[in-house]
Amino acid sequence: MKTFKVSEITLNVGQSVYLEGETSDKLYTILEGWAFRYKSMPDGRRQIVNYAYQGDFLGLQNSMTDKSPHGVEALTILRLCVFQKARLPSLFEKQPSLALDLTWLAAREERFLDEGLLSVGRRTAREKVSYLLWYLHTRALEAGLTFDNTLFLPMNQQHFADTLGISLVYVNRTLQRLRSSGCLTLTGRTLVIHDKTRLAELAGIDPKRPERRPII
Amino acid sequence: MKTFKVSEITLNVGQSVYLEGETSDKLYTILEGWAFRYKSMPDGRRQIVNYAYQGDFLGLQNSMTDKSPHGVEALTILRLCVFQKARLPSLFEKQPSLALDLTWLAAREERFLDEGLLSVGRRTAREKVSYLLWYLHTRALEAGLTFDNTLFLPMNQQHFADTLGISLVYVNRTLQRLRSSGCLTLTGRTLVIHDKTRLAELAGIDPKRPERRPII
DNA sequence: CGCGCACTTGACATGCGTCAAATTACGTGG
DNA sequence: CCACGTAATTTGACGCATGTCAAGTGCGCG
Known part of the structure; x- marks a missing residue:
């Protein structure tokens, strides 16, 4: 070693x-x-x-x-x-x-990439943004990086756009609409998830096929 | 074993x-x-x-x-x-x-998935279809499945659509336009590449960053 | 001969992109 | 602490690439 x-x-x-x-x-x-x-x-x-x-x-x-x-x-x-x-x-x-x-x-990593492909290829903008936030929150949980559903996100809206294959402007508009749905708050770089089940619904995640639980 | x-x-x-x-x-x-x-x-x-x-x-x-x-x-x-x-x-x-x-x-596999994400997320429909055909031809070459730039493709236009994140109808229209560009022929399930360099250009593949050559 | 499936084509609708400008946040030096 | 410059976010107006609906056409197979 x-x-x-x-x-x-x-x-x-x-x-x-x-x-x-x-x-x-x-x-x-x-x-x-x-x-x-x-x-x-x-x-x-x-x-x-x-x-x-x-x-x-x-x-x-x-x-x-x-x-x-x-x-x-x-x-x-x-x-x-x-x-x-x-x-x-x-x-x-x-x-x-x-x-x-x-x-x-x-x-x-391959599972993540597969999910990414599904997102970018088949989800609508609203589903994409919802999924990305859901995904980041889920991974942060797994890594012990969240505190009480609150999470520091180091990326900006341009990163979101480049992740999801949509334009910066449309990411912004979509975020506005997500905020007004009430299930999350995103101010600056701080994300708070108020209703993760709802967020998963908005992301079009199949409730019958839950993601694998955090391993450890 | x-x-x-x-x-x-x-x-x-x-x-x-x-x-x-x-x-x-x-x-x-x-x-x-x-x-x-x-x-x-x-x-x-x-x-x-x-x-x-x-x-x-x-x-x-x-x-x-x-x-x-x-x-x-x-x-x-x-x-x-x-x-x-x-x-x-x-x-x-x-x-x-x-x-x-x-x-x-x-x-x-991860490299393929990364390329797929770039395609689905950032290429236009014309670039997507060009890239997919280029990719399939390249992989078929690597596996010794092509004969004189001619290649049997087992998938139909619905598969293309589901691969590229565009609709079946638009795959079809895009294929028409690609055909009339003259650099390929696709009749039934038989693909013939007449000008692969041109195809790569249409796909938006960076000429300065060539794909890794077939290993072996 | 006829059914089914893949492929085509046309007409129209729309989700998202682009351009441009305003507003806000943010770091830095005075 | 304030003034300023720069980057990030937000909003509006408008355009277009791509989606959707619907109606063919062609063809392989029983």
Whole structure:
């Protein structure tokens, strides 16, 4: 294990863990803070692909020699643990349970991405915004980042727009309408969920197929 | 290895490997044929999340006890190899290279999903359809399923629509316009790419950031 | 020969995008 | 603590890409 860990680094808001198109032979775990993964088009259109926080791995999708197909940027101050990806094979040999953990994490990320695709592809704007807030709240719960249904969100409306595939202006209008529905408050960066069941309804989440409960 | 493999099964077009909401303690590899993974909303809206063919794993995202968050359906006759997921830990111990392979496959799937999110979230209808055809052709190349730029596509326009998050009617109109651009022919289920570079342009794929070349 | 399903096409409706400007919040230096 | 500059949020007016509805058309299969 001592040869696997390389170092610990800290990034500031807006700094990149790695850029789209950059090659990196590193792996990262988040010790503290929020980041987002994104992809973009030649003309600058951007799609945020997922958010990540403590315990999440970054860089697993990158080969060691090719350019990264996505970028990762810090949303808050971000403390990272850095590993050499080349050490992975020997690590898997010495500690097979680590391989299982990584498989589990990858599977979890895939489930998130699948949900994201459903959102972006098939939900209406109202459902999209509802779902995103529901999702962030649910993940924050899982990570112990909420206090009494209140939650600090490090992203702004532009991030929402780029996550959901709608325009900034329409995110704003949709948020207004959600606020007036009464089931949540979002002032500045503070989100309070008053009625999560209602929010799930607005998001078009199937009540008969509940999300998996937080693992631990 | 002999204790890992359970059996081999064959499905017909339209049959399900597993349904959304079903619990399954199995893992599958595709030996032959095409399938698609999908998720849906309570009211029936459907999002196809990815396509899979020979060599791809299915069921990795499912826990052994919870309901599957997505379904998988056969697009062609589908031959599958079935494994017991519970055997994975001991397998990883005996054969750490398998863990690496699975990690690689999971990373590959994540890259596909990221691309899908970019498509659905940020591309226009024309770019979406172009990208999907480009993507299917590229993957088919990688798998040795094309012959002289000609490729059999097992999916219909409804599948395209559900993949791209647009309506069936608009997929059709967009295909018409793509055909008249001259860079492809799509008659029935046969796709011929005449000018792949042009197709990539229409899809808004960054020329400076080429997709990773087929591995092997 | 006829039924069913995939594909087409036209007419019309609308959810969301775009442009532009106003307003508010926020950090920074004086 | 205030003044200022910059970024984030909000609102209005208008346009368009895409959706919806509905009616064909073509074709494979029994």
